[in-house]
Amino acid sequence: MTARTRKKSSLKYLLPAIPLCVFTLCFFLFPILLMVKYSLHHSLPYGEIERIFTLENYINFFTDIYYIKVLIKSFLLGLAVSVVTIPLGYIVAYALWQSRGLKRKILYICILFPLFTNLVVRLYGWRIILSPAGPISNFLQKTGLAEESVNMLFTWPTIVLGLFSECAPYYILILFSVLTLINPRYIDAAFDLGATRLEAFFKVIWPLSLSGVISGGLIVYIWAFGAFATPTILGNAKHWTLAVHAERQILSLRDWPYGSAFGIIILLFTLLIVFLQTKLLKRKQIYREI
Amino acid sequence: MKKTAVHLQNLTKKFNEVTALDNITLEIFNRDFFFLLGPSGCGKTTLLKIIGGLEFPSEGSISILDKDVTRLRANKRNTSMVFQEWALFPHMSVYDNIAFGLKKRKFDKKTITRKVDELLELLHMAGYQNRMPFELSGGQQQRVAIARSLAIEPEVLLLDEPLSNLDLALRQQMRVELVRLHKEINKTFVYVTHDQTEALSMANRIAVMNMGVVVQLDSPETIYKKPKNEYVAKFIGEANEIKGTIVKPNLFVADSGLQIKVPEQDIPTDSRVLFVVRPEEVHLLNQEEELPENHFRARVDTVSYFGRQLRFYVQLVDTGNIFFIDIFSTQLKADIHPNQEVLIGWKPSQTFCFQG
Ligand SMILES: Nc1ncnc2c1ncn2[C@@H]1O[C@H](COP(=O)(O)OP(=O)(O)OP(=O)(O)O)[C@@H](O)[C@H]1O
Ligand SMILES: [Mg+2]
Numbered sequence: 001m002t003a004r005t006r007k008k009s010s011l012k013y014l015l016p017a018i019p020l021c022v023f024t025l026c027f028f029l030f031p032i033l034l035m036v037k038y039s040l041h042h043s044l045p046y047g048e049i050e051r052i053f054t055l056e057n058y059i060n061f062f063t064d065i066y067y068i069k070v071l072i073k074s075f076l077l078g079l080a081v082s083v084v085t086i087p088l089g090y091i092v093a094y095a096l097w098q099s100r101g102l103k104r105k106i107l108y109i110c111i112l113f114p115l116f117t118n119l120v121v122r123l124y125g126w127r128i129i130l131s132p133a134g135p136i137s138n139f140l141q142k143t144g145l146a147e148e149s150v151n152m153l154f155t156w157p158t159i160v161l162g163l164f165s166e167c168a169p170y171y172i173l174i175l176f177s178v179l180t181l182i183n184p185r186y187i188d189a190a191f192d193l194g195a196t197r198l199e200a201f202f203k204v205i206w207p208l209s210l211s212g213v214i215s216g217g218l219i220v221y222i223w224a225f226g227a228f229a230t231p232t233i234l235g236n237a238k239h240w241t242l243a244v245h246a247e248r249q250i251l252s253l254r255d256w257p258y259g260s261a262f263g264i265i266i267l268l269f270t271l272l273i274v275f276l277q278t279k280l281l282k283r284k285q286i287y288r289e290i
Numbered sequence: 291m292k293k294t295a296v297h298l299q300n301l302t303k304k305f306n307e308v309t310a311l312d313n314i315t316l317e318i319f320n321r322d323f324f325f326l327l328g329p330s331g332c333g334k335t336t337l338l339k340i341i342g343g344l345e346f347p348s349e350g351s352i353s354i355l356d357k358d359v360t361r362l363r364a365n366k367r368n369t370s371m372v373f374q375e376w377a378l379f380p381h382m383s384v385y386d387n388i389a390f391g392l393k394k395r396k397f398d399k400k401t402i403t404r405k406v407d408e409l410l411e412l413l414h415m416a417g418y419q420n421r422m423p424f425e426l427s428g429g430q431q432q433r434v435a436i437a438r439s440l441a442i443e444p445e446v447l448l449l450d451e452p453l454s455n456l457d458l459a460l461r462q463q464m465r466v467e468l469v470r471l472h473k474e475i476n477k478t479f480v481y482v483t484h485d486q487t488e489a490l491s492m493a494n495r496i497a498v499m500n501m502g503v504v505v506q507l508d509s510p511e512t513i514y515k516k517p518k519n520e521y522v523a524k525f526i527g528e529a530n531e532i533k534g535t536i537v538k539p540n541l542f543v544a545d546s547g548l549q550i551k552v553p554e555q556d557i558p559t560d561s562r563v564l565f566v567v568r569p570e571e572v573h574l575l576n577q578e579e580e581l582p583e584n585h586f587r588a589r590v591d592t593v594s595y596f597g598r599q600l601r602f603y604v605q606l607v608d609t610g611n612i613f614f615i616d617i618f619s620t621q622l623k624a625d626i627h628p629n630q631e632v633l634i635g636w637k638p639s640q641t642f643c644f645q646g
Pocket of ligand 2: 336
């Protein structure tokens with residue numbers, strides 16, 4: 001095939017993508033540009049906007065120690081959720097990979113099932129389970145492990161738990177799809193050459209699945225960093241992430257320019273993380289060219 | 291008396307309801323180039339994995355060099371396996387692949403480097419230490435896989451169809467090299483294949499397998515010349531087959547009425563048998579020569595040219611049976627055309643009858 005005909009046919013294949021491109025342009029890129037524009041305007045009391053060019057929103061943000069702390073806390077939340085999800089999710093993904101037949105089906109359903117339920121409903125489920133009158137608190141009291149009712153809501157670990165339960169299915173499925181690309185013979189080969197189970201894992205399977213850990217972990221990180229529903233429902237004001245504050249600025253304080261600036265800042269940091277990840281992957285992935 | 295390298299006793303392997311291996315007992319001698327030969331799905335890989343400790347038998351026992359290893363895992367056995375698609379670790383260089391087993395054995399770095407160099411030398415791959423597997427051709431990956439297995443100095447090297455992913459020319463070259471390698475390192479090789487040419491040309495002993503059992507265990511020559519049953523005769527080499535009856539201990543009568551002299555065997559008279567003669571044992575005869583006991587007039591149907599060899603399909607004039615005959619082109623005195631009448635024949639001693 002000559003270069004020209006190949007080009008032509010690849011254009012032909014792009015044709016069905018046009019509606020999606022138009023959609024993304026209208027409902028994603030355009031609103032973002034609009035937000036960028038807003039974030040560069042000056043806000044007046046009572047939610048009015050003065051359409052002049054100014055960087056004051058960004059300057060205010062980065063000079064306000066309160067929001068810097070929120071930013072750092074959002075980063076830390078992302079980190080905490082990743083640290084919990086990456087190893088625990090790995091175990092589930094590995095089990096899914098190694099299982100066959102009925103066992104695999106059951107595991108698969110267990111992983112997918114939570115995704116069939118609305119996120120807010122699931123979060124209120126957590127609220128019931130973890131509340132002072134909930135089953136866990138009751139259980140602890142009955143067994144005498146706790147003297148009085150226990151409230152696990154509105155704490156950091158609870159938010160991490162909530163985010164973990166949200167992100168884990170995505171992470172597991174991404175990792176699983178990478179694991180299925182690994183020839184299970186590699187484990188046999190490693191055993192055969194004298195490696196123990198752990199060595200076979202850490203020297204062969206882990207490095208080969210690293211790309212899945214990184215891309216899956218990234219999604220977890222970004223998800224938790226920009227989390228909105230979970231910190232609102234399972235936490236209180238001191239747990240709020242930048243995303244919650246953006247919403248507050250816009251909907252409660254009616255400061256569109258400042259809220260938009262928050263949104264853009266979240267976006268920029270997310271893009272930065274994605275950028276760093278692609279750098280990281282490129283170096284690790286050369287062997288994939290087979 | 292030869293020393294036993296691998297001894298399998300009453301080995302059975304079941305995967306749920308599938309019986310992959312059925313009560314196999316066999317002995318592989320030290321320094322054998324031993325072949326497991328059989329069609330796809332007959333349990334060759336399963337047997338090899340059990341020897342290597344990557345699968346465990348459902349019943350029976352296995353010992354290697356007189357040590358019972360039935361319950362030992364692969365990493366505790368002195369065997370090493372070269373996998374069908376080689377299974378080189380894709381994220382490691384050639385050096386790291388070969389050094390993988392050595393690092394486990396607590397050699398210092400200098401020794402490891404020396405050993406890797408030696409192995410690459412042995413397999414004509416010197417200088418490839420830093421290549422990644424995807425930068426190697428199939429044949430080169432194959433050599434690295436062998437080097438990686440040899441690095442741990444196994445008593446028994448297990449090879450699972452190691453040449454099946456290579457093209458014909460490379461395959462033939464690697465066959466010669468593997469035989470050389472076997473001579474050089476003087477260890478037991480167990481080699482799995484479904485390719486009879488490979489088995490016949492490289493083995494010193496062959497176990498022919500079918501559906502989880504060993505059908506015949508012999509030297510390549512015996513397997514070819516004296517197949518134990520119909521299955522082996524058909525699987526190894528090609529054969530003309532005719533159905534019929536044994537009417538006298540040394541006379542076979544085909545259903546078409548064709549009478550053939552056969553070597554005397556202890557098959558009861560009047561039993562149904564399959565008569566088999568190999569295409570290269572059937573000759574085109576010359577009236578002036580002394581004729582063998584079996585000779586028949588036939589008409590040439592088609593002639594296929596295979597380079598150094600020709601294959602004729604002929605039909606017997608009297609009974610209509612069809613035979614195919616292989617003859618080296620150099621042995622052919624005159625041209626032979628389709629429809630020409632010829633005389634064909636063979637010695638009774640070169641034929642077999644199997645009770646069906
Ligand atoms: N892990 C397994 N689970 C279930 N059945 C299996 C398993 N491994 C092998 N089998 C079955 O056991 C039989 C023998 O398989 P095996 O892989 O040993 O065949 P083979 O002789 O190596 O064939 P090939 O030449 O195609 O590689 C087959 O019927 C196969 O389906
Ligand atoms: Mg096989």
